[in-house]
Amino acid sequence: MTAETIWSSIAETLRAEIAQGVRAPGARLPTEAQLSKRFGVNRHTVRRALAHLSQEGLLHSRRGVGVFVASRPAEYALGPKVRFHRNISAAGRFPKRHTTLIETRNPTEAEAEALKISTSGRVIATEGISLSDGVPIALFASAFPEDRLPGLADALSELSSVTEALARAGVPDYTRRTTRITAVTADPAQAALLQISAGTALILGVSLSVDPAGRPVEFGTSHFVGERVTLTLDHA
Amino acid sequence: MTAETIWSSIAETLRAEIAQGVRAPGARLPTEAQLSKRFGVNRHTVRRALAHLSQEGLLHSRRGVGVFVASRPAEYALGPKVRFHRNISAAGRFPKRHTTLIETRNPTEAEAEALKISTSGRVIATEGISLSDGVPIALFASAFPEDRLPGLADALSELSSVTEALARAGVPDYTRRTTRITAVTADPAQAALLQISAGTALILGVSLSVDPAGRPVEFGTSHFVGERVTLTLDHA
Numbered sequence: 001m002t003a004e005t006i007w008s009s010i011a012e013t014l015r016a017e018i019a020q021g022v023r024a025p026g027a028r029l030p031t032e033a034q035l036s037k038r039f040g041v042n043r044h045t046v047r048r049a050l051a052h053l054s055q056e057g058l059l060h061s062r063r064g065v066g067v068f069v070a071s072r073p074a075e076y077a078l079g080p081k082v083r084f085h086r087n088i089s090a091a092g093r094f095p096k097r098h099t100t101l102i103e104t105r106n107p108t109e110a111e112a113e114a115l116k117i118s119t120s121g122r123v124i125a126t127e128g129i130s131l132s133d134g135v136p137i138a139l140f141a142s143a144f145p146e147d148r149l150p151g152l153a154d155a156l157s158e159l160s161s162v163t164e165a166l167a168r169a170g171v172p173d174y175t176r177r178t179t180r181i182t183a184v185t186a187d188p189a190q191a192a193l194l195q196i197s198a199g200t201a202l203i204l205g206v207s208l209s210v211d212p213a214g215r216p217v218e219f220g221t222s223h224f225v226g227e228r229v230t231l232t233l234d235h236a
Numbered sequence: 237m238t239a240e241t242i243w244s245s246i247a248e249t250l251r252a253e254i255a256q257g258v259r260a261p262g263a264r265l266p267t268e269a270q271l272s273k274r275f276g277v278n279r280h281t282v283r284r285a286l287a288h289l290s291q292e293g294l295l296h297s298r299r300g301v302g303v304f305v306a307s308r309p310a311e312y313a314l315g316p317k318v319r320f321h322r323n324i325s326a327a328g329r330f331p332k333r334h335t336t337l338i339e340t341r342n343p344t345e346a347e348a349e350a351l352k353i354s355t356s357g358r359v360i361a362t363e364g365i366s367l368s369d370g371v372p373i374a375l376f377a378s379a380f381p382e383d384r385l386p387g388l389a390d391a392l393s394e395l396s397s398v399t400e401a402l403a404r405a406g407v408p409d410y411t412r413r414t415t416r417i418t419a420v421t422a423d424p425a426q427a428a429l430l431q432i433s434a435g436t437a438l439i440l441g442v443s444l445s446v447d448p449a450g451r452p453v454e455f456g457t458s459h460f461v462g463e464r465v466t467l468t469l470d471h472a
Contacts, residue, residue, distance in 0.1 A: 183462030226419030
């Protein structure tokens, strides 16, 4: 066997273990010393195999910590019935929303215009972090028109699901009307919350949802971590 | 008048000139010295006004070059009938596609899977830059299945519109089936082509289009400059 056939056969073995889920996304690989021993090769050969799998995007190294199986990006379906918990669950992951702020205040101009209320009106504003399998995937910020949604602030503080909170506030169903998407880079504060480096690419999504009568009920902003999320659209 | 009323009234005057189109997106503002003279104030006051408008996103400075009126992002509607030329024209802008590559080759694995052809089949691959009002807004790369589209390579080299080239190759109509969206940062090569800095956030869109019989005809990848493009989705 040539050196190349040896490292590429090791890479092939590890690739198969990852594909079969024996090594799960986010799992740490054995050390180079352990892999050397397992395959009966020197560390240089192990490193070649690991470098190759890193290039393919299957592994990523964290300096001083180890080598990890890369997470596949969570697929997040956009459409008239976007629901965070259902979307993440459908991808076989565990969804969680950690709300860091609930307050009642005047709307910004953008919020007032989108929600069709006066800037002297009141919105319930929320902020927080969305997680998938415990990994932060997005920062969210939403504004809800207080007048149309009695009791929503309390409901949001008790329930982790916006859908359930809206139902308790008298809106049993709602629909995504529009989404606007662009890309920005993470500032240091966003990066710290999302556990990424500043300058990492974020998908910025701005959405408007309406009740069955077409009245706006939520104006939302999400910053998704690009390398952790793919938004999917089925136009059919 | 207090210092604040003075600079904010200057900012208000400039804001109105921008809103009315007297100062067009991309236009350079007069120098600080010229603005000082015009408004009869010192440069410090002019700088306060300009800083305020920059914070609002109406202006951006290029070090050593000057201060410019920011371009509003081009709105780019996604849906089953996405057409580049119509989209950009609808935004009141002048669309142009500059094709830098047309070649026939074997498909990559991703292309073969999306287009439902064999990896030993052939695709017509194109690459280029999309411009709006002369400003680069995206890099595009597409793969078309050669077997299903006789004469397409010639048509693409003669016509700037993909829609017209497909029509000549026997596909009078086509539909966007899916779009997948994430965010990445521009590498130096992309940055040079798009006239932006490396590390700028790009929207990465991957799309599949089909003919009326549902057969895939185009697998496309676009890297849109985040600060120049907003993708819009109407879910209604």
